[in-house]
Amino acid sequence: MTATLAARRPAPARPVSVPRAYRFELVKLVAQWRIRLLVLACWIVPALFVAGVSAQSTLPSDTLFGRWMHATGWAGPLVVLGFAGTWALPLLTSLVAGDVFAAEDRLGTWRHLLVAVRSARRIFVAKTLASLTVILLLVAGLAVSGAVGGLLTVGDQPLVGLDGHLLAPSDAALKTLLAWVAVLAPTLALAGIGLLGSVTLGRSPMGLLLPAVVALAMQLAQMLPLPLVVRLALPGYAFIAWNGLFTSPGQVGPLLIGVAVSLAWALTATALAYALFLRRDFTDLGYDGSGRRAVTAGLLPLVGLLAVSAAVIAPVTGGSGSGIEQEKVQRSLATAFAHLYRMQTRQLHRPAVTEARLRATAACDKGSDRIAARGPGNDWRCVVSWHLPGVEATGTAVYQLDVASDGRFVADGDGPKEVNGYFLVRTPEGDAPNPLWQFDGNVELLPTSKG
Template sequence: MTSTTVQRHRAPVVDAAAHRPGLGAALSWESRKLRSQLRTKALLVGAVLAPLAVVVIVHSQPRPPKDTLFGRFATDNGFAMALLVLGFASQWVLPLLTAVVAGDIFASEDQHGTWKTVLTRSTSRSTLFWAKTAVAVAFALVTLALLAASTIAASWLVVGHQPLTGLSGQVVPAHTALALVAGAWASMALPIIGFTCLALLFSVWSRNAAVGIAAPVVLGLVMQLVGALGGIETLRPFLLSTPFEAWHGLLAAPRFTGPLLDSLVTSAGWSVVCLTAAYLILRRRDITGG
């Protein structure tokens, strides 16, 4: 076989690879797929409406939930109410909201048997992996932003915006309290990204949407229970549930931001490890069966 013949046979392969869609096209396609799903729309609507219902119900209770952080002030102070909802949401709501999409985004390709079609005709594994990851992270952050804005707005309108009593007993003016509450909710972005990457790993590894969605939530609850135990101070900073409590330093006097820096390191570590493992699993997967 001459070199000209070899080049003639190789040319279509090179051209096919050259005409594969890039990351931008993959991002656009994955975004359209996500927007078309009914559960995605339901989650976003729920993130806006659910906080209003929770605030109204808690505010109407004759006795405030005194056994929770900021609970004793929640029925009289809108900022305390927003922080009470934050403490509750960080236990399992936030991991669940992000896992519903991230835990299914890879497993759905297995469920519908579309891996072979997508990877042999549309795009590369690396491009598809990063497109799905970016879409899942973006959805998690958008959901968090809607939930935070709705909670703060509902608490402000239903309960009020009086000065807030901080964790050290100090009185925080309303305008300062608003900024601190918003910062507390914003700090949830770090562990949320970590749980998104964890859900992505389970989605790739298990090939099952139920496992991809449930496993991160269950693991998060287990980590919270472990973190509540005594005698594990050396282990606690490495748990992905610990960054959910990093905002406490913002409401103390004087304020301290050390936990926020630890949260950044912990969340980044979990994210890198989970994404690396998920990427390697996907790269080595045999997709010839579908």
């Protein structure tokens, strides 16, 4: 009799496998009209935006690579990338990762989910993987859509880099792809922060908004006159450090540091969310988050990670201050001017000349000898000098520079008009402004062997 009862006793239920739970969570996310609308917008809107702007006479010249949207289709996805890193990606991570756990609190479905899956650990893994899958799909849509819109509207022409040199279409495509891949790291960091906020704050709206709020705070920090090592220790720095890919040689040091810091933040925030999720009491139906736990177990470890990152970066990079110094600005401006002078020479059908024979140099200050020529600001004034073969006189041109804290600068020609004034030149793609009139450049912030 005992043997018969033992034989009829049902086997203990096993937890649902992670792949099945992942598919279930992914279907739940994609079934939401909000997520479907976001996917549709990310795969269509950038192409329409790039095509519309490229067809206009006025370009977003205040945006990086915006002034080249008439010249090449590869400028479009980079303009989209600049906008996405500032606004789109933080909002997308908020709407996906910031709500993936809080949605169960609002609907009161934790008990049903636990009964179905029978493992809190597998629920966390499945929800995390599902949210990351959707985020990657959205990022891929932004990149592909922007590139398709630019290439169909303008074409596959060379791209002018941030030091004035021309990138062949294949090089431009590769570096554009690398730039989009690089911003995945800070996007994952914001996603980890979103998971942490969704777990600790429950149905509170702050959990949903946390990635966007953190991203906004990091953007404000990048605008402040903070030391370079502090800004490098913030995960959001990788959203702007991709600029260094478009110089020759590439200024990849800040980008690699930004990617490493972002991945560290992503792993730390996700691990904290996992630990807090496993400690949660799911029998409390009125759970509405814990602000105290969010501070002690969420905020303080991330602040500690920021301090440790800054302490490690400082001796490794050897950087100090803002990283923007007189010699670096002069070298970057002279290099960009020499490359663009050659471009102007070709467009005006003048005799070709090499950068080595031009021997372009720059002398920069901040308007007075009493003011140290270092740090960001719009008060940089530079005089570029160059030599033409067979001409004894030295050519000079004046520029006003607006140097941002991330090293990007905009050079505005201030005479002579025949060199860097505004006039149109005829190119294979149509009439375009004088390339020496206004152009973008990038200062190497970290110490280099050259200086």
